[in-house]
Amino acid sequence: MDYIPLSVPNMGAEERKLVDEAVDASWVSTGGPFVKQFEKVIADYVGMPDAVACASGTAALHLTMMEAGVKRDDLVIAPDLTFYATVNPIRYCGADPVFIDCDDSLCMDPQKLEDYCAKECELRGDELYEKASGRHVSAVVPVHVFGNLADMESINDIAAKYHLKVVEDAAESLGSRWTKGRYAGKHSGTVGDFGAFSFNGNKIVTTGGGGMCVSKEQKGADHMRHVSTQAKVDTLRFIHDEVGYNYRLTNLQSALGIGQMEKMDGFIETKKRNYELYQELGIELMQFSPNCAPNYWFYAYLAGDKRDLLIEELDKRGIGSRPIWELMHRLKPYVDCRAYRIEKAPKYHASVVNIPCSTNLTEDDVRYVAAAIKDIMG
Numbered sequence: 001m002d003y004i005p006l007s008v009p010n011m012g013a014e015e016r017k018l019v020d021e022a023v024d025a026s027w028v029s030t031g032g033p034f035v036k037q038f039e040k041v042i043a044d045y046v047g048m049p050d051a052v053a054c055a056s057g058t059a060a061l062h063l064t065m066m067e068a069g070v071k072r073d074d075l076v077i078a079p080d081l082t083f084y085a086t087v088n089p090i091r092y093c094g095a096d097p098v099f100i101d102c103d104d105s106l107c108m109d110p111q112k113l114e115d116y117c118a119k120e121c122e123l124r125g126d127e128l129y130e131k132a133s134g135r136h137v138s139a140v141v142p143v144h145v146f147g148n149l150a151d152m153e154s155i156n157d158i159a160a161k162y163h164l165k166v167v168e169d170a171a172e173s174l175g176s177r178w179t180k181g182r183y184a185g186k187h188s189g190t191v192g193d194f195g196a197f198s199f200n201g202n203k204i205v206t207t208g209g210g211g212m213c214v215s216k217e218q219k220g221a222d223h224m225r226h227v228s229t230q231a232k233v234d235t236l237r238f239i240h241d242e243v244g245y246n247y248r249l250t251n252l253q254s255a256l257g258i259g260q261m262e263k264m265d266g267f268i269e270t271k272k273r274n275y276e277l278y279q280e281l282g283i284e285l286m287q288f289s290p291n292c293a294p295n296y297w298f299y300a301y302l303a304g305d306k307r308d309l310l311i312e313e314l315d316k317r318g319i320g321s322r323p324i325w326e327l328m329h330r331l332k333p334y335v336d337c338r339a340y341r342i343e344k345a346p347k348y349h350a351s352v353v354n355i356p357c358s359t360n361l362t363e364d365d366v367r368y369v370a371a372a373i374k375d376i377m378g
């Protein structure tokens with residue numbers, strides 16, 4: 001059996017044809033027709049009027065946070081259990097994160113979010129301030145971990161009550177949507193004020209590296225596009241009207257993305273089928289929320305106190321796996337930041353192992369991985 005990686009891209013002749021077209025036309029950089037076309041493909045897919053293509057999910061998060069009005073010395077509420085790139089853009093804006101625990105969905109616990117706002121903060125007019133530090137709390141960044149949906153009904157209600165902007169980190173959840181409740185039919189990333197997606201190499205569709213941001217208001221999308229293209233107002237004389245960023249996705253990458261999106265439904269089907277097959281084979285995986293149709297991006301297995309053993313042993317058998325991210329409040333740049341009642345995240349951190357979930361994983365691969373896990377776990 002060949003090495004079975006954790007999560008790899010799945011690309012073929014269709015993508016190559018589009019990339020060749022970009023190369024043949026010499027449109028390889030941020031100009032060229034595929035960028036706008038890819039924006040339209042994503043906007044249509046997630047049901048938004050517009051989407052802004054950018055260089056990475058991290059860039060998308062930075063653009064959305066700037067657009068949300070996050071300012072120097074603000075506080076921004078973020079999950080403790082997430083990938084590092086959710087949090088760094090808060091610092092790019094000169095603000096600091098406040099870390100909130102997860103619940104059993106692995107996403108931000110709305111009850112603890114409410115408690116933090118109600119008990120640790122106070123409203124002054126229509127702005128929220130943390131009592132202990134006197135600092136303005138301007139936004140909250142829920143993350144849809146592994147493609148599972150955070151409880152956005154509660155989070156949006158809390159954000160409205162405390163005047164917080166909501167930036168959804170939907171880097172991992174392109175394709176996940178609600179099937180019940182207030183947001184039935186809506187896609188992740190589209191129910192907050194802003195949403196950010198990633199097309200990194202391990203995401204459900206990839207452009208090599210890339211991201212996309214969406215905004216509830218068109219002027220937000222227009223402004224993010226402007227800032228992402230060096231804030232240039234004139235095509236000839238290099239006139240720029242504010243600080244700009246080189247954050248635009250390239251035409252080459254967009255070509256790849258368009259090809260990938262044609263396969264999106266099939267990718268989700270495969271991920272769902274393999275997720276179900278693991279369970280049929282006796283590998284109990286963490287569940288996705290019952291009110292959503294997830295994209296099944298990553299599968300999470302709880303290995304208890306055998307996390308490291310399982311990862312090591314799988315590796316010996318040619319199977320890729322990984323632990324969940326180190327908790328944000330334990331990382332050097334953030335050890336001094338406020339971590340509010342972190343209780344569940346360390347437990348999940350100690351136990352979660354992600355197991356192979358690529359969209360080109362075969363039934364035989366799944367059977368091999370399942371047998372190995374059973375054997376190792378005893």
Ligand SMILES: Cc1ncc(COP(=O)(O)O)c(C=O)c1O
Binds near residue numbers: 210
């Ligand atoms: C939760 C989360 N946020 C942000 C990012 C950043 O995206 P990118 O790698 O495209 O910059 C990722 C993925 O890498 C992610 O998983």
